Structure formats: structure tokens, C-alpha cells
Amino acid sequence: MDPFDSNSTDQANLPRNMIENSMFEEEPDVVDLARDSTAFPTFPALDPDEVVYEPRSSRLLVRGLGENDMDEDEEDYESSARLLGMSFMNRSSAHRSNSSPYTRQAPPRSCSRPSARTMVVCVLFLVIVASMTMVLYFLPGCTFTKTGCRKPNQTAPIEPVYPVSTNGELFPWAQLRLPQSIRPVGYDLTLNPDLENMTFTGRAVINMSVRHDTNRIVLHSANFNITKASFKLGDEKARDVTVLEYKPRQQIAVKFSEDLKAGQFCVLTLEYSANLSHTYDGFYNSSYSDKNGKKRVLAATQFEPLSARKAFPCFDEPFFKATFLIRISRKPNYMTLSNMPKAKTTSLPNGLMQDEFEKTGVNMSTYLVAFIVADFSSTSKNVSETVVSVYSVPEKKEHTDYALDTASKLLEFYNNFFEINYPLKKLGEYTQALACYFILLQFFPFLLSSHTLSCFVSPLSDLVAIPDFLAGAMENWGLITFRETTLLVGKQSSSLEKQVVASVIAHELAHQWFGNLVTMRWWNDLWLNEGFATYMQYMSLQTVFPELDIGNLFLAVRFRALDKDALNSSHAVSTEVNTPEQVEEMFDSVSYEKGASILLMLNASLLEEQQFRKGIIQYLKQFSGLNTGTDDLWNSLTQVSTQHQNVSEMMSSWTSQKGFPLVTVSRKGDEVTLTQEHFLLTSENATHTSSLWNIPVTYVNDSCSLAPECRQVFTLKTKSGTFKLPESVKWLKLNYRNTGFYIVDYGDEGWAALLDALSHNVSVLTHEDRASLIYNVFALSRLGRVSFHQILNLLNYIFNETETSPVTEALLQLNNINQLLDKRQEHGLVARMKTYILHHFGSLMDKQTWEEEKSVSKQELRSVLLETACSLNKENCSQQAKALFKQYVESNGTMRIPGDLQQVVFTVAAQSAEDWSTLLSMYGHATYDSEKRKMLRGLASTQDTRHIVWLLKAGLKGDLIQTQELPLVISTVCKGFAGYLFAWDFIQENWDRLIEKFPVGSFAIQSIIKSVTSQFSTQAQLNQVQGFFSSLKERGSQMRSVQEALETIKLNKRWVDNNLSALQKWL
């Protein structure tokens, strides 16, 4: 998924906070046996679901869902674990208290006569049990627990928790993660949506295999009215069964009086009805107005991460891959789309049509299933045996050409890069196609040329623009869904607008291999999907569309990832998650941007040509169709190294701990010493953790600093390390082109030498290195390592700077400070900051033109410079923008403002009451989606508080301004002085309605929290924010983004308090 609704870098820095797992006792994912074995006291023997002995570690774990398939060779571990589980359980069940509010299930279990094999296995078990009993006898029971041995008075272990189903019976499962005794094999789904009444009925036939003996089937289901349920075991007759439901965990279960046996196959058939969702997930309804102003309705899906269960009952975890056969009924004037090509259409007696899609030939996770019922139109193209189509509402069909062309080129690139053709190809297709081919050849050879395509069932890659869509895009296998703004551009759109579309398509297409073909086992390793897709999005664009100049954006994105990861509330790339909110919160800048950053660092530091690509190919081939964890990727990259470079050793330090290092450089004679420490921003000044990273430090110096050959590498694994450098070397720049995920402090002398070099000639360093120095000095100022005076010293070189990335980074940092001062009402300092910015960047601002500009990089530079200039009321800027707006209005839609200038023009226009109204009416009629969004940002930048309040309310209501745009409205409002307190009031007053639309933990909520709080810097504001969020309890108080907000306010306060006098002195 691409959660960011645009490519703008301020989206990259989404909030994130550490959630303590307060639900640990109740919903264990990984629980220590001795402590929590009582969670299953009522079953005489634990299911293997509940106990897994993990041979790689010395710990004994009980898992809600083991990470490993329990294959034949793991049976021994499993068996010993089962027995161990029993012994632990029996011992601890003595401590049960009767005070639990939950009741427990009675133990149903019977023994069957053992086979010879079982006997042998049992003997083995007994040996293991005997040895383990001895170990247990000599070791205290708490040896294996996380908490270690407790004091004698802390005896009562956690109570077993079997919740009560809606019908009053005990629900036979007590964890968030499903048991793995039953695996889905295939789903046969029939859906009948009624778009008029916003309801649907469904029938799910789920074929399953029994992996381990069990007397229950537990799966996910949310808010269905289940009307009929039947069960069929092997060749037996189907019989009706009772379905138990436990709503808080969105689970249903069927209990059996006798065990289903390992190796058996069974079928559960559920018929149900439900409402189409009114939010942006599950099977949801959406609408748009056609060109005649008539409302048209449609239904679409968004399942990632946990919403497939809202459309059909299923085993809704990425690990449970299965095949899918989908049928959807529709009115004759509608069309349907799903992951696979359509197989046939039949007329139903009620006048409806039913489309049936090919069964997926590959196993697929539930979050990748998708279907759409709409009246879209499309354009198509055949790319190396794959039919690529782009769908949109009929009015916007002409805006699909660029996406079609881009997707086709990128698909070809990925086919070659991964050496695996677009993977949604089925074995059956070849057979079918072959049969079809021979029939044609035999009887209708004349048809072969024109009909070959329709006869050969080709894999499909559909890209669909959905009018109501919250995320940027979603990589559903074969049916990728987008926001209109991330897929549709007109022919005359600027290359900057095309860059957005191309990079989102590149991201989603990369997922078709990374994520869809090979999928993370669980959401803790979401970065394997998202970090990789994000990295590939930049890498593929650099190769396929160099003219789109994606490098500047990728660099900015890496800086924003560092911003977030510097906070104590950040988290490791690979982090344990359990609750739905925690899963939602994984869709953040750490999984995406830090994930991409460390892959870039890795690729840049590998010793062999093509090692990265070879490792990726090896990984995709080895795990094709399966699930993986982070180690699997590192192992594949290690295996392909002919020089035995241990990738796991290096990379695990970057994925298993949060944060990143600060590398400090000191030189004495010909010796350079590098020291690493955790770059941790904390308001308490307690910056020391013992974290160490395996850092591939790169450096260049004054003798050779630009070409890649100049780069030298020093691996810093320990706290400090030294290398030699001739004393004649004048300066040293570390982290060549900022490909490493760390910050460098050069010390007073080092900084002075670099500044000296830059002030003589800016071109002694690459533009990425210059931007990196600017970013580093501001970051060090936040850490308290350098003074504000040092920032200004470095920026003295900027008069000669003309490149995009250093200028935009410097302006972004200065604007952030300016906004903090503005909100603190330090009017004098704000005025001096304005003078400072105009003095340093004024001449570059004046050099910008207002005509069409071809170069993306120049467009990026120009839009940032002019937006800053106009926001500071630089005279000629506002005049130019107003004039352009006037021409635009008078042209009646025939003239177009260059895409990169639209934002500044609309923002300036929105500052006058009259033009604000004009802009609003234009917004209502605009057809170019990217333009429309810029109009909205313009509207929200008004300083008229009545307009601000109107916009916030309209966004929540969702008719004139779509609710999907509310996060954008809020973030824009919060940048201005007039509205930021209104926005804060607004989210407090409307919190419950907000989380109805944007689930707790979702990226939209993360973004809203960050927008409204990131510019607070006083104690009173801190108290208010703390008070509000802690009052929310389960409605959001536990979010990482709340922790991050609180930390940010404290850090803002500290920075302003510490730097006010310096600002007064130096600005």
C-alpha cells in the first residue's frame, strides 16, 4: 500500500509512538510457557497451535500462530513442545484463582488407540519428557520466562481467558492471532452487492486442510449476519453447524465434539448478509457525480491490513494463503473487476448478471483480494504477455494514457530486473491456452492473428482510479487501486505531476513481486513489503524515467525518516505487533522510508556488482508463493556473495533496534577516529543507550570528492575505530551522497574546514553531500551539539547555491523554525527571520520564471522558492501570482497555470475573500485531480477563520469536500497562524467521528495528530495535548503517534527555550 496521499515529503514524516503492550496478558502473541500456560488450562493437551518449540532460540515459546509451518521435520519439536506444554500447564494450573470474570471451557478430549508409528514417537517423547523433567526439576520454573524469577509473594499467574460468544456459549479461542491447526486451501466466494440499498449478501465456501488434530475452526468475520452455516468433512454429507462469534476480536468459530484429524480435508460454507461499509475499508460504497451532475454509485474494496474479514469470512492473516474463485452479481449496465480475468458471465433469473472470474492459480493472502462494481471505462495494452489496463470513471478516460504507458514500461523493467515475469500467471492458463491454440489452429486458423489474445487467458494487471480512496494506492494482486490523483494526469500536466503518478505506479508494481508473490509472515515485518517497494519505486524510476529526476525526492524522504527515527517513540524496523491498532501503526515512515533507506545503504555497500539484484532474485525464487521474515532476505543476500560478505550480521543491527547512529569524527595527525553513539532526541537529555550499529561509513576528501571512485569505505562495528589519512588532507566528508542512514558531527575544526571549502567553490561536493551537511547541522542543533550560530555559519555558503536539494532542505528547516516562532508569537524574531531568508535566498527567488519549465528539478526548486517568497509577502512574488490567477479566471478554463506554480498561485489567491470564493467554485468543477488538490490546499491556506471552520466541517461532512481530503485540509490549516488552534479544537470535538472514518492507528490519524500538534511548544499546550489523549483511553490514547506528539512538543519547547537568546543575538 502507498498510504501517502501524495508524493510530497511532508507526508513522509508520519508520527509514530511506542505502544506498550498493555494487552499482553490477554492477547499473547509470544508468551512464555511457564508464565502463561494457564491461558489454555481447559484442554488436557495443548494444540500445537498454542505451543511451538522454536529450535533456533533457547527460549520456549507459546505462540498464537507459529511463524513456521510445522512440516514433517519439525514434528519432533512440536511433539516435545506439546508435552512440555502439558507439564508446564499442569504445574501452573494449581495456581488458578476463581476471581476471573470469564468462565472456562470444560475439557473435551478422548484418546484413540496408538499406531506403531505413534508408539515410536511416544517413546521418543518419553525420553524427551524425562530429560526435560530433570532439567525442570533442577531449574526453577521461571528460568525460561521473560520476567525471570518472581519474588515468592508474586505467585498468581495470569488467568486463562476464554471469552463468551454472542450467544452466551464459551468461545473456544483466546488470542488475537488464529490457531494454525486449520489452513484454508481455497475460497469460493459469491457476492451480491445491492448498490441502491448499500447492502450485500455473500456465500463463502472455504476448503480447508487439517494440519493438527483439533476440535475447532476459528476464523475472522466482522459484522456479518450469518444466515446459514454448514460443514462437510472429507466425503461425509454436509451438516448444519452453529457458528459462535466473539465480536471484540472479529472472530467466529465452529466447535466439534470430536477432533478433526491431521491430514483431513473439510469444507465450511457460510451464507451471510451485511451492509456495504461507509468508511474506506472492507467492501465499501463510493460515489461520484458524472458530467451531467448525476450521482453515480459504485462499490470497491480496501482490505489491507485487516479488512478482508469485513467482506467475507476468512483466515485474515497474511500467512494463510489460499486460492480464490470469485463471482459477483451486477446490474447489466455495470461492470465488475477482480484480481483475475473474467471467465464467464451468466444471466440470473432476477435480471442481474453474474460474472465469474478465473480461480487464482497461485496462493494469495487475503489482504490482496479485491473486487469492484462500477461503470468505469478503460484503455488497455499488451505488455510481454500481460494485459495492462487502466480504468477510471468515463469522464476521465483521457487522463489514463500516461498511467498506461508508464505502467507498461515499468512492468517490463520489473520483469527483467526480477527475472520472473509478472507473477499472476497460472499453470492452468498455459494448459488452457495451449488447448485453445490447438483448437484454433485445427479449425479456425484464420482467427489466430486477431483472436489469440482473447483465447490465451493472459495475466491481468488492472490499474483502477477510485473516486473515493483514502490511501495513495493499494497493490491488490492484478487489480491495483489508486486515488484519482495518483493515477490520472492530463497530457498537459507538468512533469512534476507525472512524477507523482509514475512513482506510485512503480511502488505498487514492485509489490506484485515483493509482497504479493513473497509475503511477510506477519505484520511485524511489514517493512519487507513496504521498505522494498519504496526503494524499488525510486530505483526503477531512476533507471526507466531519468527525466523525472526522482533523486531529490528520495533524498528528502531519507531526511524525514531520520527525523522520525531520532525520537524515543520510534520503533525498530521489525517490531512485534499484536493489536489491530499496532498493526495499523506499522504503516508509517519507519516501515516505508527507513526501510527504503537501509536498503539503499546496503546496496551501496555491497562489494560485488549486481549482488543486491542477485540476492533479491534468489530470495524471490526461493520463497515464491510463500511467507518470509527479515532474516530470510538477509540470508539470500548473503548466499549470493562470492566473497562471503555477511549481510545478516550488518543488517540486523539496522532492523532489530530503533534509531540510528551519530558518527563523530576527530583527527589527530594522520589518524582519524570515528565514534558512534545513538542519535536520540529526548527532552530529558538522557541520550545514552548502548545501541551499536554495523555502519558502512563512506568518505571522500579534498583530493577526490565527486566521482563514485573517490568513495572509500570504513566499517565501524564497535564504539570507535580509527583509520589513517595523510595530514595534508584538508577536509573530510562522510556519508558520501548521503546513502547511509546516519548523521555525522565533524567537530568545530571539521565543520570549519568544510565551510571554508564550500565558500570557495560549492562544486567541491555533490549536491547530495551539500544537502546532507545542511540537514546534519540542523539535526545536531536539535540534539544540542551545535549552536544556532554554527547553522548560520554553514548557511553563509548558500549565496552560491543553486541546486534543488540543498536549497529546499535549508528552506524547509528555516521555515520550520519560523513557524515555531510564529506560533510562539515572537513577532520580532519572525520579522528578522523573514529578512534573513530573503537576504540569503532573495536573488535566487528573483531569478525564477513564471513560464512553463521542463526540468523536474528546476520545477521543484522554483515551487519551493516561490511558495516561500509569497508566504513571506515578497512583493513581486504575490503580484505575479495574483496576475496569473486573474488571467486564469478570465480565460474561462482555456489557459493553464504551469503545474509546479499552481500551488503558489492558488495559495496567494485564497488570501483575498473574493478570490477565495472564486477558487471554491472552481474547485467544485475542476476535472484535473492534481489541480483540484492544489486548489483545496490553496483554500485551506486562508487566514480567514470563518472559511477555515467551514472547510473543516465540510471535510468531515464529505459532500462538497471529500472526507478523504480532510487530513490534507487539517495539515494545511495547521501551517497558518489563524487556523492551527481551530484545528486542534476541531479534532478534540470531533474525535469520535474522525476515528469512524480513519481507524485508530491508521496513517490518516497519524497524519492528523502530527499536523495539529507538531507546532506546539509551550507547557500549557503540552498539558492540553496530554490531557486530551489520555482521556481517550482505548479510543486512541495508546497510539505511538500520541507519544511522538508529546515528545515533539517537549523538544520544540526545549529548542525554543534554549535558542531564543541566540536567535535574538544572531538573526
Ligand SMILES: [Zn+2]
Ligand atoms: Zn506499498
